Amino acid sequence: MKKHTPSTSTTQLAFGQKPRIPWVSKWRSVHLSLPEKASVAVVGGGPAGSFFAIRLMRRARERGKEVEVVIFERKQEVCFYRPAPFSSWEGCNYCAGGLSPRLVEALRNEGLEIPEEVIESRASEIIVHADWKSIPLAVPEGRELLSVFRGSRPRERAMRYVNFDTWLLNLAIEQGARVITAEVVSIRYSDQGNPVVSYRSPDKSEENAAVPDESAIRLSGITTSTESTREFDFAVVASGVNRRPGMDVRSDPLLATLGQMMPRFRPPKVRRAVIVEMTDLNEQLRVIEGELHFIQYGSKELHVEMASVMPKRGWITTAILGKSVDQAEPSSLLKIVEKFLELPHIRRLIPYRSKLVPRCCCNPNMTVGAAKHPFGNRIALTGDLAIARLYKDGLYSAFLTSSALADCVLDCGIDERSLRRKFGKVVRQMEADNRYGRWIFRLSRLMLGHPTLSRVLYLAVIMERMTTPRERHRLAPVLWGVASGDASYRASLVRMLHPSSIWQILTGGVFVTIRDVLTEHIFGLDWTGIPRYMTGVPVERVEETRRALFAVQGLEPPERAPDVESMFSIRIRAGKQAVLRQLGAFGDPERQYLKPRLLKIRRLKGKPNEVGTVIRYDVPLARLHFSVALEKVEPERYLLYRIVEGLGEGGILAFMLDEFRPGVSLLTIYVGFDFPRGRGMGRIGWALARWLFPDFAHHVVWNHSLCQIRRLAELDEG
Ligand SMILES: Cc1cc2nc3c(=O)[nH]c(=O)nc-3n(C[C@H](O)[C@H](O)[C@H](O)COP(=O)(O)OP(=O)(O)OC[C@H]3O[C@@H](n4cnc5c(N)ncnc54)[C@H](O)[C@@H]3O)c2cc1C
Incomplete structure (x- = not known):
């Protein structure tokens, strides 16, 4: 072990100012490998530091190499899963804690299975918000999108010591790393060209001294000295960009000392969050x-x-x-x-x-750029301090950079040139991909936040979902890749700008938007004060829903689809009773939904949701009418209206209710009928009726009504 006399001299130079280090030029071109029984310092016990330590020690063991790894972590509240009586002065790593599918997969491939108690939630969908309507994107089969807490904040959380960063640090300890709870204040080169780490250990307060669990003290290696130094063979700085949340990275004293060791180093660009x-x-x-x-x-x-x-x-x-x-x-x-x-x-x-x-x-700061030259002889920076994927997936970036660094240290060398060639390549690749990311976010922000463009995009995605099987989707996977971090920005941009995507946006989006806006205008549908939600049913669910519908009637679905068949569904955050109360208002003069201009809908006889109730539709302009009678009711599940006279006689209008998840109902509406065929003028009349009231008109009218029903049912429940 190479111990050095503590030194507090950390002459500060601004970035770009060249220090005078006599031996640097002498050593620059020399190839350096990690020696036998090497000692490696890791500054920062966040994900990047732990990923590096775990990978380095595992791979070193595979090669029969002995390496000593010491992790310095400034947080005092590193208590390894066990609640300790001492309170923290800081216990958070300032992160939302989303684990992207790529990270989950990568960890699994490394044999790192995230314990259930660390997982706070498993997302089943990402909802991309757009001005017109939000777009839910189901997590594809075989992918996992998780969330965790990174630290022990918020304090009020039960089991707050169980968190992602502590789990990772534990794994590093299991692999043989030693953790010292101390803040690294500077790193400089020794006369032999080795990194010397100066660190300040916290004073043992009375509270800390009272910790009953001896292993916590042993593991953390707290000393009573205020400042110590130690020389290592290699140093990795994984201290992130939030030693103090939102710190100025350009004037941080620790980073300034790194600037002296690596004159061409510039910290990454950060942005406050x-x-x-x-x-x-x-x-x-x-x-x-x-x-x-x-x-x-x-x-x-x-x-x-x-x-x-x-x-x-x-x-x-x-x-x-x-x-x-x-x-x-x-x-x-x-x-x-x-x-x-x-x-x-x-x-x-x-x-x-x-x-x-x-x-x-x-x-806190979020890394939004790449550091310049985050490596020198016997030193390298990883995680947020080197680079992160733009706005996404910082933890996966930490995994990638730290794994690449560990491999480079073992396989290639620890001199600047080897690090630049191997490890630097990963940083450069990520930086190049982030350039595509900037364009993606510019484009998607423009589309999602604009009232008309967001409607065009929403309709293009939804039309694709309603007409094309999932495996042939083009637009939804682009949104999924961007929102989940599951694809590279380059791949997402290429797919986004592909001629078939543009064609789909033009046909499925622009054309349908114009058509729907005109239809809404004709029916006088006003969206003021009505939150908008998705109501389209994916093509995969149509057959299944049709089967369920006919099974309730004890029938097989007909072989031929009716002339008009539409299906819409909406999730309602209310119990089935609240939804049924709204459906009971169908045909009431006081109802607050389904009141389109040109259509008169009223209850002729019967009571809400009771078999025998008849509701009549009149289209005065076209001198058309038809009536629906409630034929079958399955409590809390199903209301089946049959068209008993007029246009579409024999057809059905059904309302089905399912529990989507506890506290959330799924209301599905099915409309299916044939136009009478007629002869001569009659035939022309029915063709005209069909033209006047095509399928999409149902969708537009019911879409508006369903969003109203949802609002009313949720208010009713609330
Ligand atoms: C608001 C916000 C939300 C985010 N949400 C997500 C998300 O949902 N998913 C995702 O993948 N990424 C997210 N990120 C990015 C993610 O937090 C980072 O990319 C990730 O934390 C980087 O890990 P790291 O180990 O490099 O740095 P950090 O997590 O910052 O860890 C650095 C560690 O070093 C310690 N340390 C610092 N200085 C010293 C010192 N001088 N001596 C000793 N120890 C020191 C710190 O205490 C800390 O434990 C988010 C970032 C922000 C700002």
Whole structure:
């Protein structure tokens, strides 16, 4: 072990200022390998530091090489899964805690299975918010999108010591790493050209001294000295960009000392974010469990470029980036959160009865660029301090950079040239991909936040879903790749700008938008005050829903689809009774939905939701009418109306209710009928009727009504 006399001299140079280090030129061109029984310092016990340590020690063992790894972690609250009586002064790693499918897969391939108790939620879908309507994207089969807490904040969380970073650090310890809870204040070269780490251990407070669990003290290796130094064969700096949340990376003293060792090093570009952990006093969050929300726009008052809302059991983690955050004073962070929660698209995602209370909130940096030359002889930077994927997947980036660094250290060497060639390649590749990312986010922000463009995009995606089997989808996978981080930005941009995607947006999006807007105009449908939700049924569900519908009647579905067949469904965050109360208003003069201009709908006889009730539709302009009679009711499941006279006689209108998840109902509406064939003028008349009231008109009218029904049922329940 090479011990050095403690030194506190950390002459500060600005980045770009060349230090005088006599031996640097002498050593620059020399090839250096990790020696036998090498000692490696890892500054920072966050994911990047732990990933590096785990990989290095595993691979070294495979090669029969002995390596000593010492991780320095400044957080004192590293208590390895066991609640300790000493309180923390800091216990968070300032992150939303989304684990991308690529990271989950990569960890599994490394044999690192995330324990169930660390997983806070498994997302079943990402909801991409767009001004017109949000687009839910189901997590594809075989992929996993998880959320975790990175640290022991918020304090009120039960089992707060069980978290992702602690789990990883534990794994590093299991592999043989030693953790010292101390803050590294500087790194410099010794006269032999080895990195010398100076670190400050926390004073043993009385509280700390009272820790009953001896192993916690042994593992953490706390010493009573205030500052120590130690020389290593190689140093990895994985201290992230938030030694203090939101610190100025260009004037950070530790980074300045790195600038002296690596004169061409420049820290990465960072951007401030707001992150807030909220709890719901009314415990309503279970209705959004499994959802992960991705937002790319705010309002004129609140400039949001990127945000995520992640429910985690009784908690909800929200991260926000944008101009409003860039310019915010720390004192106004909660105001920003308040304004964010008031945005119409955020209001519609939070359950009506929720009462969200922030428990902790801070203003950390997010890496949005690449560091320049994050390596020198016997030293390299990894994780956020080197580079991160733009706005996404920082943990996967930490895994990639740290794994590449560990491999490079063992296989290629620890001199600057070897590090630049092998490890630097990974950083450069990520940097190049981020350039595509910038274009993707510019384009998607423009589309998602614009009232008309977002409608075009939404309709293009939904038309694709309603008409094309999932494996042939083109647009949804692009959105999924961008929102989940499951594809490279380059691949996503290429798919986004592919001529077939553009063609699909033009036909499925532009054409259908024009058609729907005109139809809404004709029927006088006004969206003011009505939140909009997806109502289209994917093509895979049509057959299954049709079968279920006919099975209730004890029949096989007909071989031929009727002339008009439409199916729409909507999720409602309310119990079935609240939805049925709304369906009971069908035909009532006081109902608040299904009131299109040109159509008169009224109940002729019977009572709400009772067999025998007859509801008549009149189309005065075309002198058409038809009536539907409630033929069958299955309590809390099914209402079947039959067309008993007029246009479409014998056809059906059915309402089906399912439980989507606890507290959320799925209402599906099925309309199916044939136009009478007629003869001569009659035939022409029916052809005209069909032309006047085509399939899509049903969709437009019911889409509006379903969104109203959802709002009313949720208000009723609330
Ligand atoms: C608001 C926000 C939300 C995010 N959400 C996500 C997300 O949902 N999913 C995702 O994949 N990524 C997300 N990220 C990115 C992710 O947090 C980072 O990419 C990731 O934390 C990088 O890991 P790291 O180990 O490099 O750095 P860090 O996680 O910052 O870890 C650095 C560690 O070093 C320690 N340390 C610092 N200085 C010293 C020192 N001088 N001495 C000793 N120890 C020190 C720190 O205490 C810390 O434990 C988010 C980032 C932000 C800002």
